[in-house]
Amino acid sequence: MIDTIKEHLTQVENFSSTSMDEIEAFRIKYLGKKGLLNQFFAEFKNVPKEEKAAFGQIINQLKNTANAKVNDLKAELENHTEAKGVYGDLTRPGHPIELGARHPISIVKNRIIEIFSRIGFNVSEGPEIEDDWHNFTALNLPEYHPARDMQDTFFIQTNPDILLRTHTSSVQVRYMEENKPPIRTISPGRVYRNEAISARSHCFFHQVEGLYIDKDVSFADLKQTLQHFTSEMFGKSKIRLRPSYFPFTEPSAEVDVYWGLETETDFKMTKGTGWLEIMGCGMVDPNVLRNCNIDPEEYSGFAFGMGIDRIALLLYQIPDIRLLSENDVRFLEQFKSSL
Ligand code: DAH
Numbered sequence: 001m002i003d004t005i006k007e008h009l010t011q012v013e014n015f016s017s018t019s020m021d022e023i024e025a026f027r028i029k030y031l032g033k034k035g036l037l038n039q040f041f042a043e044f045k046n047v048p049k050e051e052k053a054a055f056g057q058i059i060n061q062l063k064n065t066a067n068a069k070v071n072d073l074k075a076e077l078e079n080h081t082e083a084k085g086v087y088g089d090l091t092r093p094g095h096p097i098e099l100g101a102r103h104p105i106s107i108v109k110n111r112i113i114e115i116f117s118r119i120g121f122n123v124s125e126g127p128e129i130e131d132d133w134h135n136f137t138a139l140n141l142p143e144y145h146p147a148r149d150m151q152d153t154f155f156i157q158t159n160p161d162i163l164l165r166t167h168t169s170s171v172q173v174r175y176m177e178e179n180k181p182p183i184r185t186i187s188p189g190r191v192y193r194n195e196a197i198s199a200r201s202h203c204f205f206h207q208v209e210g211l212y213i214d215k216d217v218s219f220a221d222l223k224q225t226l227q228h229f230t231s232e233m234f235g236k237s238k239i240r241l242r243p244s245y246f247p248f249t250e251p252s253a254e255v256d257v258y259w260g261l262e263t264e265t266d267f268k269m270t271k272g273t274g275w276l277e278i279m280g281c282g283m284v285d286p287n288v289l290r291n292c293n294i295d296p297e298e299y300s301g302f303a304f305g306m307g308i309d310r311i312a313l314l315l316y317q318i319p320d321i322r323l324l325s326e327n328d329v330r331f332l333e334q335f336k337s338s339l
Helices: 004-014 019-031 036-046 049-084 104-117 148-149 167-177 220-236 264-269 285-291 309-316 329-335
Strands: 128-129 158-163 183-192 204-213 239-246 248-256 276-283 300-307
Touching: 004 049, 004 104, 019 036, 049 239, 104 167, 104 183, 104 204, 104 309, 148 167, 167 183, 167 204, 167 285, 167 300, 204 220, 204 276, 204 309, 220 239, 220 248, 220 276, 220 300, 239 276, 248 300, 276 285, 276 309
Parallel strands: none
Antiparallel strands: 128 158, 183 204, 204 300, 239 248, 248 276, 276 300
16 A cells, blocks of 8 residues: 555656646645545555554655645746736836937938939949059049148058048049949048047048039039039028139139028137038049040039038037047937938
8 A cells, every 4th residue: 555655656746737727637636535645544544553654654745745746836837827928918018119310420421412312413432442543643643742641541551552542532533434424423431531530530531522524514513513502401502612722623612601600609610700611622623534534625524522520510519520430329319310
């Protein structure tokens, strides 16, 4: 008899189930009114005196083990169900969906692309690691030309022919080499200059280059195009062109937009003049066209270049250019509602 009970004890110890029905059936089998334990207890009176102590001990052990087993399995199953919950608590509030924010450089760049694409410009790109020809020589900046000093260049290793482009004007050259006029293209991208990093300048920043080449393109077309741009971009269409010098354009000009002097911010931004300088431009130098196999007798065109970072700093009143590349979420989050 004791052996049979011991066998049951092993069975009880080894029993396991994740089904409530099975656990209940197990409980009834051992602990139910007509269960095995009650049957064993009923046997007690027939057990010889000398065995009673051992018999009592073993059925008590079986009873306790069975009880503990049922309780443990039920508790485990209940915990499990709660944690995983087929549906969970449907009345709980949902997790808010975090919206990302576009970087201010992207916002400004996309605005510029949008404005020019509506008047027929496509978007072109070139490499950031550039050769001397595309960054300088083809743009009418031969070796030893003093204007090369205007742009402190990062060279790749010790090879003076391979460098990080100092402006997106290099993409003009690549585009003209590969496409025949009429050409209307803008080229946004990152550029690099070996400059001391401060609140106002960085060793890398972003530009958009514009290029228009066709028959009979005049300076008036340039001015009209830029005026359209400033009125779309800033809501201001009063501009002025100041004569300037760039090796790749002749004549060249610097473009100022009239910002106004209505608020204290206007006053600060424009240093009290009301005017803001926003880009360089000019008629593409015939030498540049020739370098790109375009006949300057047949075609003419204009080009312009502007700094995206500078425009972003102006538009959003950002006091330090370094904020644009530090990726501080407290800064970036503030552009959440922008396009
Ligand atoms: N490449 C000039 C710069 O980085 C900007 C520029 C000026 C581009 C005049 C042009 C231009 O295409 O015509 O400062």
